Amino acid sequence: MSEPRDEKRERVPVENDPNLGAVPESVPNEGPADADLTDIGPDPTPEADTDVPDEAELAEVLAEAGIDEEVAEAAASEREIAVEVGEKIIEVKAVTVKFGGLTALDDVTFHINRGEILGLIGPNGAGKTTAFNAMTGVYKPTSGDVLLEGKSIKGKKQHRITRAGLARTFQNIRLFGEMTALENVVVGLDARHKTSVPGALVRSPRHYREEKSAVERGIALLEFVGIAESANTLSRHLPYGSQRRLEIARALATDPKVLCLDEPAAGFNPAEKDQLMDLIRTIRADGYTVLLIEHDMRLVMGVCDRIVVLEFGKKIADGSPAEVRADQRVISAYLGEPDDDAA
Amino acid sequence: MSEQTPVRTTRAVQLTESREALGGRKQFLGGWRRRWNRMARWQQWLFLIIVLAAVYYLPVANPWLITTEPGNDFPIACFQMAVYALVAVGLNVVVGFAGLLDLGYIAFFAIGSYTAAFFTSPDSSLIHIPYLWTLPLALGIAMLFGVALGLPTLRLRGDYLAIVTLGFGEIIRILATIIPAARGQVGFKEVGHPPGTASDGQPIFSVSNGVPWYWLAVTVIIVILLLVGNLERSRVGRAWIAIREDEDAAEIMGVPTFKFKLWAFAIGAGVGGLSGALFAGQVGFVNNQKFDVATSMLFVAAVVLGGSGNKVGAILGGAIVAYIPLRFTAIADYKYLIFGIILIVLMIFRPQGLVAAKAHLLTYSRLALDKVSEFRAARVASEQEKAAAAEAAKGVPNE
Structure with a gap:
């Protein structure tokens, strides 16, 4: 299984911005809206997360996580993993979810590329978990479609979606x-x-x-x-x-082809979060695509290749951690708009 | 691992393992359980054979103090205990494993009884077949009814399912009353029995002789136990327990929950039908009077009393529920009161039932145990090595 893995590593690396870890100065540090944002510290391992590791780096990542490479091999999928570079594995197409009169998710479109770690973030109530549930079959989207490898999984039974290759964990452990x-x-x-x-x-x-x-x-x-x-x-x-x-x-x-993690770091201390980041990287290195919903900004910025931001059920940003971090709409979503007189 | 543990010793590992052998909880007869798990396979088999011999010998021995005589014939009492135990084993699949509260289980028992009566009693106009053939037939027909009840109702959960099954139990009883072919209270006489004649010209399986009936019932229980045990230690048993623990999570982990719930229902119904046919054969008479809701509750009480989700517990629970009113005839009229009090006391002090053991869900559980012991041993060795290295490093500067 190690051979197909190599090919996948050729994905274009996201630009490695040395300033990526620093908090933009325009952003006020003590935002009452979300305490997690103050967590945006230097990335623990900027190289490892923005670049897709080659075989040597992979071994390094594994060693860092304290995992024997043989173990990773044994735990890896038994099925042949398709390795087309950067191809879309999941497409969420104009999905709307309504609960009665409430629109929890409004015309949201995004995709996940094979082999990447996609972060899905947003303030509380932004529709992250709803998007998650619409993908995994817990809710049926009111309109729109969800494709897994080009095939619609909308409205399928949950256990069939799981067998089709979409697995998830739960926010509250179940x-x-x-x-x-x-x-x-x-x-x-x-x-x-x-x-x-x-x-x-x-x-x-x-x-x-x-x-x-x-x-x-x-x-x-x-x-x-x-x-x-x-x-x-x-x-x-x-x-x-x-x-x-x-x-x-x-x-x-x-x-699974895609592993969806719903707030896996909830209740973790910083050391445990670091271990979790290593684990997520190892999982990706093992040939899985990862969708991560998380509140903790340091973790999301540290581990994701790309980030999708939701607010009030709408997508407001989609890009690399650096792009998302600099996005004015994201900043205002998390920290609120500055008052006119203050500006 | 997130938590830092101090250097582990072999002793600490042994302690953890012995705690795990208990399934992590304190147990009634806990020492026995641990000893049982430590025994080698051949020792377990030897022990089982001795227990089985004792079980088969029980009605012949008719031991003092345990016997139900003079009030009730002891071999027949033993047979009734065995039937209740079989019912509890079947109901345990539904309630104990899959977590589906079935309050109308008596319906399947009734279906089994009537199947035996329809095909063997001279009062029935249907074709007649040998009694032993009605056992698998009763199982099959009850299974069909189980599927028929399950298909529309298993989308319901918890209390709703309990109410629907309760209704189903009543429907079957009332159908037996109002359908002319079921002969209501008049019922069917001379239900068949297995072949064989004793030296005195009497049939071996007569209504008055409980011993062969008891042996037949125990044999059936053993076969059913082996089969249910096979299911338990497979993906089927795991799916059932997963559904009981968290149905939504099970579905999301790829378990086709509806299919496995239906299987649990069908298998439970089949065993219920089988026990009904056995019961009808021994009593030799079937009418609509025996299949009331109260008996259905007694069946659930047997499973809960013994330990929901545990086969040994189910057998024990079934046997106790049948035994107490037969042994203590003076209080038999108050049996529901007594079982009610027993259950309340049990729920306060021992909510998991008399025998609470975790279900075995892996065919290769010993392999798993060995592997984990290997890990622990390796960890102990490496930690001791590290500790020794640290000692040595400390020692060097001093010298």
Whole structure:
């Protein structure tokens, strides 16, 4: 699987702006609108996130995250990953979602390129999670369409969307509490299993084959996110950070083309956020496309290749972290418009 | 890992593992559970064979204190316990595994009983088949009814599903009353029984002789347990537990929830039908009087009492619910009161039921356990190495 990976690395690197990490001086630092914005500090690793790593850098990223390359290999997808560079993998086309009279999402269009980390940000109530739910089939868009690899997934059943290759985690952790960490991951792996109920009843050869590979891959995935030692612990007994990681492992287990993370850093301290950033980069390096919804600006700016900004259900910006950061509409969305007399 | 742990010792690893063997919670008979998990496969089999021998021997032994005589014939009491245990095993698939509260389970029991009666009783005008054939037939027909009930209703959740199933239970009972072919209270006499005649010319499976019936029922339970166990340790069991824990999350993780809920319903219904047919055969008489809502509640009580989501618990719960009114005939009239009080006390002190064990959901669980132990051992080794290296580094400047 390492060979196809190389080709993908040839994507045009986003321009590496040395000033990217600095807070623009025009932006007042103490914005009451969103405390997270004050977090915009120097990027922890500006090279690694704006450039797509080649093989050597990949090894470095993996080492940084404390993950053995072999482990990453074992945890990686078993299916052949198509590697056309920069091709659109998900297209959200003019999607509108209405709840009665309320328009939660108004004519939003954006796309995700294969192999990139796309950030979806916006103030509270901007429609981030609604956009997410419209994509993953929780809500059916009132109008518009969602395409996964050119095929419409609008209105499909949720488990079919997952099997088509779109996996997600939850903002509020939703693990299967009475199952162990490993069993949680194996539920995700089952999305690719084909044993029928009668087959399981009489234990067909396929059942044995799938069960065995499930345990092996499940353990590898847990090792990949760094909680293999807790494989046999009930997931509700896991510490908070491990639960978040388990959610990611479970979503990865469904072998997605696109992994959607809904505020994965909620409740994390800065050190944990750094570890999470490393993990997200490793996931991308392993051949997954990542859509990230996050409040924490430092994390979003540090890890995303491109950022889409929503406000009041409308898209107001779309571009590289540097572009988005300099965008006047984004600044005013987060910090409010300056008063006329103050200007 | 986000949390920094101190250097782990082998002892600490052992402690964690023993805690995990308990499924992370304190347990009734917890010591037994741990010991059981530590046993080798052949030891477990040996233990099971001894227990099975004792179970088969039970009605013949008729032990003092446990016996229900003189009030009730003990072998027949044993058979009734076995039937209730089988019902609980089936209902446990629906309520315990998939988390679907089915308050009309008696309907499937009734369907099984009537299937046996229709095809074997001389009172029925249908074609007659040997009694043993009605067992799989009852299972199949009950399954069909399960699917028929499940298809429109399994889109409902929680309380709504409970109310609909409750209604279904009543519908079947009332149909048995008003449809002339079902013969209402008159019912069907001389329901069939398995073949075989004893030396004295009496059939082996007679109404008055409970022992062979009990053995038949226990054998059926063992077969069903093995099959349900196979399902539990497969993607089917995992899908059921996932649905019980969080249906939306399960759906989003790629579990076709409706399909697996329907399977749970059908399998539960099938086992209910099977137990109904067994019951009808032993009693030899089927009418509309036995299939009331109260019995349906008793079935749910059996599952909850034993430990929802646990096969051993279901068997124990079913057996206890059948046994207590038979053993203590003086209080049999108050059985609902007594079970009500028992359940309330249980909910306060032990909400997980008498036997609360986590379902086994992996065919290769031992492989997983070994792998995790490997990880832990490797971690202990590397940490001890690091500690030793740190010691050495500290030592050098001093010298």
